[in-house]
Each structure stands twice: as C-alpha cells, then as structure tokens.
Amino acid sequence: MSEAVEHQDSKQSKWSMVGKDPYAMPIEDIDLAHPGIWQANEFLPFLQRLRQEDPVHYCKESAVGPYWSVMKYKDIMEVDTSPDIYSSEPTIGIVDSFEQFTLPSFISMDPPKHDEQRTVVQGVVAPANLKNLEGLIRQRVSKIMDELPLGEEFDWVKQVSIELTTQMLATLFDFPFEDRYKLTHWSDVATAIPGGGVIDNQEQRWQAMQECLAYFTRLWNERINKEPGNDLISMLAHGEATKNMPPMEYLGNIILLIVGGNDTTRNSITGGVIALNENPDEYDKLRHDHGLIRNMVSEIIRWQTPLAYMRRTARVDTVLRGKQIKAGDKVIMWYASGNRDEEVIDRPNDFWIDRPNARHHLSFGFGLHRCMGNRLAEMQLRIVWEEIMQRFHKVEVVGEPERIYSSFVKGYSSLPVVLHPLK
Amino acid sequence: MINILFIEHDGTKHHVEVKTGGSVMQAAVSNGVPGIDADCGGACSCATCHVYVSEEWRNKVGTMEPTEEAMLGLSTDRKDNSRLSCQISVTDELDGLVLTTPEFQF
Numbered sequence: 001m002s003e004a005v006e007h008q009d010s011k012q013s014k015w016s017m018v019g020k021d022p023y024a025m026p027i028e029d030i031d032l033a034h035p036g037i038w039q040a041n042e043f044l045p046f047l048q049r050l051r052q053e054d055p056v057h058y059c060k061e062s063a064v065g066p067y068w069s070v071m072k073y074k075d076i077m078e079v080d081t082s083p084d085i086y087s088s089e090p091t092i093g094i095v096d097s098f099e100q101f102t103l104p105s106f107i108s109m110d111p112p113k114h115d116e117q118r119t120v121v122q123g124v125v126a127p128a129n130l131k132n133l134e135g136l137i138r139q140r141v142s143k144i145m146d147e148l149p150l151g152e153e154f155d156w157v158k159q160v161s162i163e164l165t166t167q168m169l170a171t172l173f174d175f176p177f178e179d180r181y182k183l184t185h186w187s188d189v190a191t192a193i194p195g196g197g198v199i200d201n202q203e204q205r206w207q208a209m210q211e212c213l214a215y216f217t218r219l220w221n222e223r224i225n226k227e228p229g230n231d232l233i234s235m236l237a238h239g240e241a242t243k244n245m246p247p248m249e250y251l252g253n254i255i256l257l258i259v260g261g262n263d264t265t266r267n268s269i270t271g272g273v274i275a276l277n278e279n280p281d282e283y284d285k286l287r288h289d290h291g292l293i294r295n296m297v298s299e300i301i302r303w304q305t306p307l308a309y310m311r312r313t314a315r316v317d318t319v320l321r322g323k324q325i326k327a328g329d330k331v332i333m334w335y336a337s338g339n340r341d342e343e344v345i346d347r348p349n350d351f352w353i354d355r356p357n358a359r360h361h362l363s364f365g366f367g368l369h370r371c372m373g374n375r376l377a378e379m380q381l382r383i384v385w386e387e388i389m390q391r392f393h394k395v396e397v398v399g400e401p402e403r404i405y406s407s408f409v410k411g412y413s414s415l416p417v418v419l420h421p422l423k
Numbered sequence: 424m425i426n427i428l429f430i431e432h433d434g435t436k437h438h439v440e441v442k443t444g445g446s447v448m449q450a451a452v453s454n455g456v457p458g459i460d461a462d463c464g465g466a467c468s469c470a471t472c473h474v475y476v477s478e479e480w481r482n483k484v485g486t487m488e489p490t491e492e493a494m495l496g497l498s499t500d501r502k503d504n505s506r507l508s509c510q511i512s513v514t515d516e517l518d519g520l521v522l523t524t525p526e527f528q529f
Binding site: 077080081111115118119122123126127128131359360364366367368370375 | 460462463464466467468469470490493494496497499500526527528529
C-alpha cells in the first residue's frame with residue numbers, strides 16, 4: 001500500500017466535489033478519486049448514484065487521469081478474482097507509479113512472484129500462530145484500557161486505536177518496543193498526500209522512508225545471523241523467496257506490512273465506537289449480549305470499510321457490464337460502494353450487529369490478494385470490544401471525528417470521547 | 424439423499440443428509456456444521472471452506488481447477504488432501520463422503 005499516495009493537488013483543488021449535490025451534476029463529471037468528499041464524509045450519495053445509474057463508470061478527467069469505477073458487489077468480485085484480466089501491477093494505488101516514487105511489494109505483484117513472497121510471511125498471521133498471541137494481545141489491551149481516564153474527554157484515536165495497533169505491530173516485527181512510535185510515523189508518511197497535513201512534499205517522504213529502511217536493515221542483519229524466529233523480519237530474512245530481495249523490495253514489503261497492520265485496524269477500532277454511538281439500540285443489544293461481539297466485528301469492518309478501494313489495471317481489452325475496457329486502463333474497485341450494495345446486502349446503510357451473513361463483505365478483498373491479516377484484525381477488534389464491555393457502560397463520542405484526507409485510507413485522525421464506567 | 428460426514432479437528436462428528444446439486448460447502452453451512460466460514464459465498468475466492476478429504480474419497484471428489492489450487496496455496500494448513508468444499512459438487516457418487524475440517528480457516 002506504499003503506493004497509495006493520491007493527489008498532489010491541494011484541498012481547495014478544482015477537482016474537489018465537496019458541497020456539491022451528486023444528483024445535480026452530469027454523471028460523467030463525478031470523480032470519486034479526489035479525497036475531498038471522503039474527508040468531508042459526503043461520499044455515500046455519490047457512491048449510491050453511480051451504483052444505481054452507472055455502476056461501471058468512466059471518469060475521463062481527474063487529477064489522476066482517466067479511470068473506471070466499479071461500484072457493484074458482484075462486479076467487484078469478478079474483477080478481484082480475475083488476475084489474468086485485471087493485474088495488480090504496476091500499483092494498487094490510483095496514482096500511476098511513474099508519477100511518483102513507488103515501492104515494490106507483493107500487494108502489487110501478480111502470480112507467481114506474489115504467491116512466493118506472500119507465502120513466506122503469512123504464517124505469522126495464520127490462526128494457529130494467533131492463538132498463541134491472544135493472551136499477550138489481551139494483556140496489552142487490558143493495560144491500555146486500565147490507564148484511560150474516566151469521565152473526562154480524551155482522544156480515542158491517539159490513546160487507544162493507535163496505541164494498540166502500534167504495540168501489535170511491534171510485537172509482530174519483534175521491533176524494539178520503546179521505538180514503536182516510529183512505526184506509526186512511517187505508516188502515516190507512506191500513505192500521506194503531500195499538503196494534506198502529514199508531509200509537505202515527496203522529499204520528506206523519501207527521507208522518512210530512507211530512515212525506515214536503515215532501521216529495518218539493522219534489524220535484518222541482526223536476525224539473519226540468528227536462528228530463524230517467528231517474527232516477520234526473521235521470516236523475510238530467512239525465507240527462500242525473500243532472502244535475496246533488493247533493498248527497495250524489502251522496504252516495500254515492510255511498508256506494506258506496517259500500513260496493512262496499522263491504518264486498517266486502527267480505523268476499524270475507531271469506526272466501531274462511532275457506529276455504536278450513532279446506533280444506540282445496537283449498543284443496547286451489545287450490552288445485553290456480549291456474545292454478539294464476534295459478529296459485530298465483521299459488521300464493523302463492513303460498515304467502516306477501512307480501505308475504500310483497490311486498483312487493478314486491465315491487461316487486455318475486456319468487457320464489464322457492457323462497458324468496453326481497454327488494455328492499460330485503470331480499474332478502481334470501490335469496496336466502500338460494494339459494501340453498501342442493496343442488491344447483495346440487506347439494509348446496507350444500517351449498522352446491525354447481529355446481521356446474518358455479516359462475514360460476506362468486501363473489506364478484505366477476494367481472490368489471491370485477499371487481506372493476509374484478516375484473522376489478526378478480527379481478533380484484535382474482538383479483544384478490544386470484549387475488554388471495553390468488561391469495563392465501560394459507554395464510550396461516548398462527544399465531538400465530531402476528524403477524518404483523513406484520502407480516498408484510499410478511510411479513517412480518522414481524532415475522535416473525542418468520554419468513558420462512563422459500568423454502573 | 425446423500426450422506427456426508429464432517430469430522431472436526433477434535434474428532435466431533437457431524438452427519439448431514441443433503442440433496443444432490445449443491446456444493447459440499449453449502450451442505451455444511453446449511454446444516455450448521457462448525458468450522459466452515461465460506462466468506463465469499465462459494466466463489467472460490469477466500470479459501471475459508473477448506474476441508475481435508477479422507478483417503479478413500481480422494482479420487483471421487485473430482486480434480487482441482489487452477490484457481491482452487493492457487494487459493495489453497497495461500498493456506499498455511501494445506502495438505503495433499505486439501506480441497507475447498509465450495510468446489511466439490513454433491514453427486515450420487517459421493518454418498519458416504521467423509522471429510523475433516525481444519526482447526527482454523529484462514
């Protein structure tokens with residue numbers, strides 16, 4: 001996901017759709033790629049219009065050039081599961097790789113190289129290994145929860161969502177615990193849009209990435225001289241398909257694992273709090289039956305859809321829902337739209353913690369690139385909510401969340417809350 | 424009706440009786456057999472309906488398409504007798520089929 005850097009233009013860009021009525025403009029002018037409507041939380045009616053009126057939509061002009069938008073659940077499935085037609089190379093971000101720096105990693109590779117590299121590291125997030133990690137995760141979640149202030153306002157994103165996901169990443173990498181905030185920083189920088197608040201320009205990004213590479217190279221050198229361990233770095237250093245990776249490929253895979261394990265879970269942890277506050281009846285249901293947590297976790301991941309899209313590039317001329325897609329065209333699968341597709345998902349805009357078939361959502365993608373960390377993410381969210389419900393009557397949202405300036409990472413930079421203990 | 428026996432990793436047995444026509448995954452899900460998630464709903468694109476086919480049935484459940492092979496390649500618990508149950512059709516020839524479910528779906 002290192003290549004998920006989006007627009008180079010500013011927030012006041014002519015491309016922004018903020019404040020516009022999606023039904024009052026010519027449909028061909030709708031541009032979902034600009035981060036404005038995502039940060040302003042105005043994207044849903046745009047998605048809905050396209051889904052209903054032009055579900056395979058061509059945007060011929062945008063800050064990132066022309067691209068196709070795939071809006072329906074079933075069409076997204078088809079694109080995601082046809083790697084011979086829709087390639088993940090050269091990048092899964094909406095910006096073409098030659099326009100900016102990109103790092104090679106297995107998320108933007110096709111078979112067979114993708115399969116070989118992914119196989120090396122997936123064991124660390126496989127359920128058998130997660131079972132061993134559960135106790136440690138719960139211990140860390142409990143410690144974070146126990147130290148939170150009661151009855152006074154604080155930022156849930158910073159003190160819970162970021163703290164928890166960062167600790168988890170440090171654990172998976174066996175990364176020096178006291179330096180763990182560097183991981184959050186690198187993750188934020190890797191996906192930031194210059195001018196969006198985190199970095200001002202590409203040089204700053206490069207600097208941070210060099211620093212990241214230098215740090216991880218030290219860890220690699222340490223681990224390569226030891227017996228193979230169960231952390232991600234040791235697995236990469238000793239794995240047949242990865243031990244001779246060039247430095248940029250190592251960096252690319254590290255950034256992929258950091259961003260993949262960080263942003264997405266972080267924003268789902270925050271999103272769940274928002275969803276339950278917006279739906280007090282569902283919160284009541286949860287208070288009465290903690291057994292619903294497992295199902296709720298899937299519903300949170302659907303409702304939040306922490307990554308709004310993945311991009312593919314057509315390898316050959318093809319036809320999707322009657323539209324002629326040419327070889328080389330950018331094809332964007334809007335998971336955020338497919339997850340609200342009324343044709344497949346009952347009452348899609350409702351947050352419904354005991355939803356039947358809650359696992360049938362697109363947030364993890366489908367096919368060979370399906371999210372490798374999905375079981376870890378689900379486990380983290382489950383433990384978070386189990387521990388919340390042990391302690392607090394309500395995590396009350398007391399102000400507007402601040403949303404991230406991105407059409408890719410769908411998330412929050414802050415959320416003011418007040419904790420109310422169990423009565 | 425066709426009889427299928429699912430055995431969980433801890434040995435718990437689940438006998439189900441289904442009509443021909445659907446997939447083995449559907450047979451499991453519609454009869455509440457635990458351990459089959461089937462997140463993608465039967466499209467051979469998530470590998471969460473993984474099963475192990477008992478030796479005597481391996482030749483009868485048909486062969487794998489390349490997509491199934493590729494999806495199973497992403498599983499850490501893959502064995503020689505691994506299959507995705509959404510890709511096995513329930514036919515008359517499979518009456519008495521015995522499958523084991525893995526401890527985890529991934």
